[in-house]
Amino acid sequence: MTSIILLSIFGIINLFVGFMKSKRILLPLSLLFLAVVFGANLFSWNEAQSYFNHMLTIDNYAVAFTGIMVLATLLLLPFSQHYIEEANENLAEFYSLLLFSLVGAIMMVSYENMLMLFIGIEILSIAMYVLAGSDKRRLRSNEAALKYFLMGAFFTGVLLFGIVLIYGATGSFYLTDIAATAAVNDGTVNAMFTLGLLLLVIGISFKISAAPFHFWAPDVYEGTPTLFTSYMSTVVKIAGVAAFYKLMAAAFAASYAAWFPTLIAITVLTLVVGNIGAVVQTNFKRMLAYSSVSHAGYLLMALVAFNERSDASILFYSLSYALATIVAFAVLQYVSEQRNGDETYAAFNGLGKTNPLLAFAMTVAMCSLSGIPLTAGFFGKLFVFTAVVQDARLMWLVVVAVLMAAVGIYYYFKVVIAMYMQPAADAAKIRIGSFASFMLIFITVFTILLGIAPALVSDLL
C-alpha cells in the first residue's frame, strides 16, 4: 500500500519537475524515487495485511513481485540516457508514465477483488499504449501504438466479459468468495462460470502475449522505442504472470480440472510458436519479441504445474528473465543507434573487437536467456522443470520444453557468433556513458551471481 501511494505521489512530483529548464535532474530523481519505493516495499515483508475492505492484500507474494518489478524499472532507466542528450521534451512524462504504470503493476500482484485487477491492468496497459507511440516522428512507432491499443482494447473487453460472467455465477468480485462458491459446487458452479473462466484466461493470456494471442507482440515490440520495449517485455509480463497465478491460486484452485486442459494447450502452443517463430527472424528486436513469447510459455509451465513450488519458481524465473532481457535491449539500443537504426543480426558484427564490454554483457544475457549453467537463466528453467515433474503425468511437457530450449540456443547464439566471429563492418567504438556501463556490469555480475548462488532469491517464497 505504501508503495502504491508513494509511486502515485512521485509520479506527480516528476511531472512538475518537468517544467524546469534543465532535464538533467529527472533521471537521478526518478532513480531516487524508485529506490525509496523499493526500500519502503521491503518493510511489509512478513507483515501480511489487507487494506480497504480487503480490496488488496500485501503479503510476501505481493512484496516479492513488487520488489522485482521496481528493481527491473530501476535497472532499465539508466539506459534512457539518449533521451536526456537529445533533450527530449517529453522526458518528464515518460518517467511519470513509468512510475504510474508501476502502480497498476503493483495492483495486479496484490489484488483481492476483480475490480482491482481490472483497474490495475488498465493503468498498466494505457501507459504502455502511450509509450509505444511516444516516438511520434517514426511511422513504426505510430503503428505499434495503434495496433497495441486496438487489440488491447478488444481483449480488455473479453477480460471484462469474463469477470462479469463470473460475477453473475457467484455473486461476488472477491477472490475468496468466488473460491468459496466454487469449492462447494465441485469447482464448476455452472456453465456460465466455466465460460467466464475461459474468457478470463483468454484476456490475461493476451496481456502476457501467450500464443495464440501473441500475434500483436512482434509488430508492437519492433515499433516501440527500445527502452519501452524492454519495460513491456519485463515488468508488464511479470505483472501479468503474477496476476494470473494469484487469480488461479486464490479463486480457481478448486476449478483446476476446468482450466487445466485449456491452459496446457496454451502453454505448449506458446512454447512451440515462440521458439520456432524466433528461429526465422533476421531482425534482432523481432527475435527478442518471439523470445519473450517463448518465455511466457516457460512461466506458464510453472503455473500449469500448480503446486507449492510454482510461485517460487515463477518468481525466480521472472527475475532471471528480466535481468537478461534488460541487458539485451540495452545493448541493442546502443548498437542500433550507432548503425543508423539497423536492428538486424548484422549490426552486431565485430562488436567483440570494438566494444568488449557490450559484447560480454550481451553474451552473458544470451546464455542466461537460453539457460546455460552458471547463469541465472539455468536455475530459472531448472526450478520451473522441477515444479512440473512433481506431477509424473506432465513429464512430456518437460520434454517438449527442453527440446524448445535447445532450439532457443540456436537463435540466441546467432548474435554471439555475429559479435565474435564476423568481421566488423564499422570499426568505430560505440560510446556509452560511465553510469550505463556500470549498470551493465552490475546486471551481468548479478546474473552470474544468481547462477552460482540461486538460493539468494529462490527460497524467498
Place this chain on the structure above:
Amino acid sequence: MTESLFYFLASLTLLCALMVVISRNPVHSVLFLIITFFTISGHYILLNAQFLAAVNIIVYAGAIMVLFLFVIMFLNMNKDSESRVKTSTLSKFAGTIAGGLLFVIMVAAVKDTTIAGYNADTFTSQTGMVETLGAVLFTQYLLPFELASVLFLVAMVGAVMLGKKEAGEQHF
C-alpha cells in the same frame, strides 16, 4: 406491463446493435449506436437504477457519440473509401465460423444456467439510487474509486503528450 416493456426494449437493443455492425454508412452506424445506448438506459430504469441510466445517456450517448461523429466527419469516410478495404473470402469464412461458435457456446451457457432469483422480502428497492451508490463508492469501493484517478491521470498525460506538436514532426 414491465415484462412486455422489457421484451420490447431488449429486441430493439439487439436489432439496433446488429444494425451498427451491418450498416454500410458509418454515420448510420453511429446513429444506431445512439439508439442502442438509449434502450440500454431504458433497461437501467427498469432495474431501478436511475443514476446509471442518466450517466449512460450523458456520457455515452452525449459526449462519446459526438466525438465519434466528429472523427467520422473529419476522416470523411464514405462508400468509396470503405470499399477499398479488402478482406479475403477465407478470413470472412473463418471469422463467421469462429463468431458463430462463440455465439452457440454463449447461448448454451446461458441456457444451462439457472440464474438465482431474488428474495422479495429482503430486496431493497433503493439499491440503484444515487445515495446508495455514493455510500458504496466512498466506503466499500473507496480504493478502486481513488485509484481510478491514477488511470485517468495516465490517460490525460498520454493524450497531452501525444497531442502536443513538436518541432520537426511529420504528418502521416
